[in-house]
Amino acid sequence: MSSAEINKNEVDIVIGALNADLTQFLTSWRPFFSGFHLIVVKDPELKEELNIPEGFDVDVYSKTDMEKVVGASNSTMFSGYSCRYFGYLISKKKYIVSIDDDCVPAKDPKGFLVDAVTQHVTNLENPATPLFFNTLYDPYREGADFVRGYPFSLRSGVPCAASCGLWLNLADLDAPTQALKTEQRNTSYVDAVMTVPAKAMLPISGINIAFNRELVGPALVPALRLAGEGKVRWETLEDVWCGMCLKHISDHLGYGVKTGLPYVWRNERGDAVESLRKKWEGMKLMEKSVPFFESLKLPETALKVEDCVIELAKAVKEQLGSDDPAFTQAADAMVKWIQLWNSVNSSS
Amino acid sequence: MAQLYSSVKPTPMLKDELDIVIPTIRNLDFLQMWRPFFEQYHLIIVQDGDPSKVINIPEGFDYELYNRNDINRILGPKASCISFKDSACRCFGYMVSKKKYIYTIDDDCFVAKDPTGKEINALEQHIKNLLSPSTPHFFNTLYDPYRDGADFVRGYPFSMRKGAITAVSHGLWLNIPDYDAPTQLVKPLEKNSRKFDLPLRLPILYVDAVMTIPKGTLFPMCGMNLAFDRELIGPAMYFGLMGDGQPIGRYDDMWAGWCVKVICDHMGWGVKTGLPYIWHSKASNPFVNLKKEYNGIFWQEEAIPFFQSVTLPKECTSVQQCYLELAKLVKEKLGKVDPYFITLATGMVTWIEAWEELNSEERTEAKAPNGNKE
Numbered sequence: 001m002s003s004a005e006i007n008k009n010e011v012d013i014v015i016g017a018l019n020a021d022l023t024q025f026l027t028s029w030r031p032f033f034s035g036f037h038l039i040v041v042k043d044p045e046l047k048e049e050l051n052i053p054e055g056f057d058v059d060v061y062s063k064t065d066m067e068k069v070v071g072a073s074n075s076t077m078f079s080g081y082s083c084r085y086f087g088y089l090i091s092k093k094k095y096i097v098s099i100d101d102d103c104v105p106a107k108d109p110k111g112f113l114v115d116a117v118t119q120h121v122t123n124l125e126n127p128a129t130p131l132f133f134n135t136l137y138d139p140y141r142e143g144a145d146f147v148r149g150y151p152f153s154l155r156s157g158v159p160c161a162a163s164c165g166l167w168l169n170l171a172d173l174d175a176p177t178q179a180l181k182t183e184q185r186n187t188s189y190v191d192a193v194m195t196v197p198a199k200a201m202l203p204i205s206g207i208n209i210a211f212n213r214e215l216v217g218p219a220l221v222p223a224l225r226l227a228g229e230g231k232v233r234w235e236t237l238e239d240v241w242c243g244m245c246l247k248h249i250s251d252h253l254g255y256g257v258k259t260g261l262p263y264v265w266r267n268e269r270g271d272a273v274e275s276l277r278k279k280w281e282g283m284k285l286m287e288k289s290v291p292f293f294e295s296l297k298l299p300e301t302a303l304k305v306e307d308c309v310i311e312l313a314k315a316v317k318e319q320l321g322s323d324d325p326a327f328t329q330a331a332d333a334m335v336k337w338i339q340l341w342n343s344v345n346s347s348s
Numbered sequence: 349m350a351q352l353y354s355s356v357k358p359t360p361m362l363k364d365e366l367d368i369v370i371p372t373i374r375n376l377d378f379l380q381m382w383r384p385f386f387e388q389y390h391l392i393i394v395q396d397g398d399p400s401k402v403i404n405i406p407e408g409f410d411y412e413l414y415n416r417n418d419i420n421r422i423l424g425p426k427a428s429c430i431s432f433k434d435s436a437c438r439c440f441g442y443m444v445s446k447k448k449y450i451y452t453i454d455d456d457c458f459v460a461k462d463p464t465g466k467e468i469n470a471l472e473q474h475i476k477n478l479l480s481p482s483t484p485h486f487f488n489t490l491y492d493p494y495r496d497g498a499d500f501v502r503g504y505p506f507s508m509r510k511g512a513i514t515a516v517s518h519g520l521w522l523n524i525p526d527y528d529a530p531t532q533l534v535k536p537l538e539k540n541s542r543k544f545d546l547p548l549r550l551p552i553l554y555v556d557a558v559m560t561i562p563k564g565t566l567f568p569m570c571g572m573n574l575a576f577d578r579e580l581i582g583p584a585m586y587f588g589l590m591g592d593g594q595p596i597g598r599y600d601d602m603w604a605g606w607c608v609k610v611i612c613d614h615m616g617w618g619v620k621t622g623l624p625y626i627w628h629s630k631a632s633n634p635f636v637n638l639k640k641e642y643n644g645i646f647w648q649e650e651a652i653p654f655f656q657s658v659t660l661p662k663e664c665t666s667v668q669q670c671y672l673e674l675a676k677l678v679k680e681k682l683g684k685v686d687p688y689f690i691t692l693a694t695g696m697v698t699w700i701e702a703w704e705e706l707n708s709e710e711r712t713e714a715k716a717p718n719g720n721k722e
Contacts, residue, residue: 109463132565132566132567132568132652133561133565133566133567133568133621134567134568135518135520135567135568135570135621136520136525137555141553143553144525144553145525145527145531145535146527146528146531147525147526147527147528147568147570148526148527148528148531148568148570148598148602148641149528149568149569149570149599149601149602149605149648150528150568151648151649151652152530152645152649153649154652164489166489166490171490171499171501172489172501172502173499173500173501173502174500174501174502174503174504177499177500177502181499184497184499186490186497186498187497188490188497188498188556188557189556190491190555190556190557191553191554191555191556192553192555192557196487196562197487197561197562197564197565198565199562199564199565200486200487200562200563200564200565201486201487202486202487202488202489203486203488203489203501203502203503203504204489204503205489205501205502205503233502234502237502237503239503240502240503243503259487259489282503283506286503286504286505286506287505287506287507290486290505290507290508
């Protein structure tokens with residue numbers, strides 16, 4: 001499949017604005033965002049006015065807009081990094097591409113700027129292969145194919161639900177790791193896209209992600225909120241939790257999740273050591289989450305994404321609720337999210 | 349933290365702990381190119397085909413060579429489990445080795461260059477892979493976290509960062525990819541190159557990564573550029589019954605890979621894939637390949653679901669036990685697909701018996717190889 005064939009009308013680029021001045025961000029992405037519709041959602045806790053350069057087809061949503069759609073009490077669900085989920089909620093497009101506002105286009109080893117949007121959409125439009133690992137990675141890529149020994153019955157693949165991109169410069173490491181290796185930056189450009197096998201768990205980062213909204217939109221849940229959640233990725237886990245849910249639901253429904261290209265360049269921001277000072281409860285929550293997801297089995301009767309989320313929320317409450325209030329809140333948020341999704345998307 | 353392993357510099361050579369196993373039916377000229385990397389290691393050459401043919405081995409290598417006469421003499425009736433006229437016979441080399449690690453490579457594989465033009469020391473990379481842990485229980489999106497410059501990403505559970513022991517390191521190939529016959533027929537290389545105005549050989553992308561194949565996931569294991577911990581997983585590395593007198597070929601490494609992965613998953617060990625690359629020079633004849641693979645193409649559709657659903661009982665605590673249990677299940681479940689699987693299951697049992705025989709007692713004079721040792 002040629003990557004030049006993507007239909008821009010099928011894509012919304014959703015940006016969560018945690019920084020008021022989006023000039024550098026949008027200017028650097030202009031070559032790749034132009035022609036696309038943008039949804040910019042302002043963190044409801046951000047006080048300053050957003051600064052958005054001219055020349056983009058963009059709709060901006062702030063706290064007032066959120067409250068009109070979901071009500072005042074529910075707008076807290078969309079604070080901080082979770083503001084982007086409001087964009088997912090109200091979008092009408094098939095594909096969503098979402099990039100953190102502190103990232104700019106990366107350069108590939110040849111020195112060319114990486115068109116992350118096109119790469120993400122290409123990933124989403126090509127089948128995924130979660131049922132058997134292809135040692136040459138993405139078999140649909142030009143120059144590659146399925147290797148000897150790959151079962152023929154599995155070569156048509158399955159629909160791709162999500163495309164998880166990576167980061168050069170500041171990688172998405174946790175605070176303890178980055179604090180220990182203050183100088184470490186990711187300089188390794190791994191030229192591959194691959195499907196993460198079914199049943200395998202992974203930490204999905206929200207920094208550079210795309211998904212098929214028509215297929216799995218409701219599964220991207222703004223649910224887990226750390227007590228000390230902050231405005232740097234080191235102080236959040238919402239995307240990791242969202243990703244665990246998304247992967248599990250994708251596996252259950254027979255969809256695939258890809259990882260690898262495209263890379264974005266993540267600018268220097270924040271201080272890992274500073275973030276480390278906060279009590280890092282994310283670690284404990286992850287430890288509890290893993291055995292839960294490992295043993296979780298969604299009922300066979302859950303055939304729609306919305307039902308999967310509800311069942312998952314039920315299981316979270318039952319099995320993790322007593323471990324930490326954050327889990328109960330997450331479960332409640334997941335249920336509320338589906339209610340909102342159904343109400344917003346059925347009235348359109 | 350992950351960097352504990354990356355700080356082991358330089359990579360130990362393991363020259364007294366690793367054997368290089370090479371099956372051959374032609375010659376070993378390719379060793380000339382590998383000399384700087386292989387010269388210090390002991391080679392085990394398994395000569396397939398006509399035992400009266402003299403295989404030319406370049407000067408200066410330390411090796412032992414086994415032809416079919418040696419295999420028959422050493423194993424007696426158990427030699428029936430070792431394939432003839434197929435590179436599957438290489439697994440005899442695993443059996444007679446006394447080393448902890450094995451590296452096996454095909455005789456049409458040469459030293460590749462990385463994108464900077466530097467020659468790749470494939471063996472060194474395999475050793476790095478084997479000596480550092482794997483991460484089969486949770487996928488790291490930055491691939492091998494123990495590699496220099498990499499680490500575990502945010503969200504990766506801390507309790508899993510110690511990793512699992514690595515049993516297998518599966519390397520890849522540049523130039524001629526390891527495609528099956530139907531794919532080779534559909535994508536003849538020259539046609540492709542001319543059409544798109546590309547250099548004659550369509551190179552595979554150089555993907556600068558090593559990663560662990562997650563637990564519960566099967567993969568097509570290619571025997572062209574493969575290393576493993578023999579002490580750990582050796583008994584499961586049986587390359588099956590292929591070639592002469594058998595209804596199937598070019599599935600030897602596939603079969604071993606499915607068995608190995610199921611057992612590694614059961615034992616909690618890791619299988620890595622990715623770097624290193626070697627340069628694969630010879631494209632085999634797709635029509636010949638199709639004849640060999642024909643049955644395999646259909647049989648794998650049955651075999652894969654079998655391996656995907658197999659559970660080994662908790663009581664199987666050794667690789668040999670796991671393997672014998674697998675053999676039993678192969679006979680039971682796949683025997684109905686074709687009687688070949690019953691023969692194969694018998695071969696699997698014979699292999700374990702032979703492995704035990706050769707590896708639990710001292711080798712006598714009578715078992716010494718035919719070939720010269722320097």
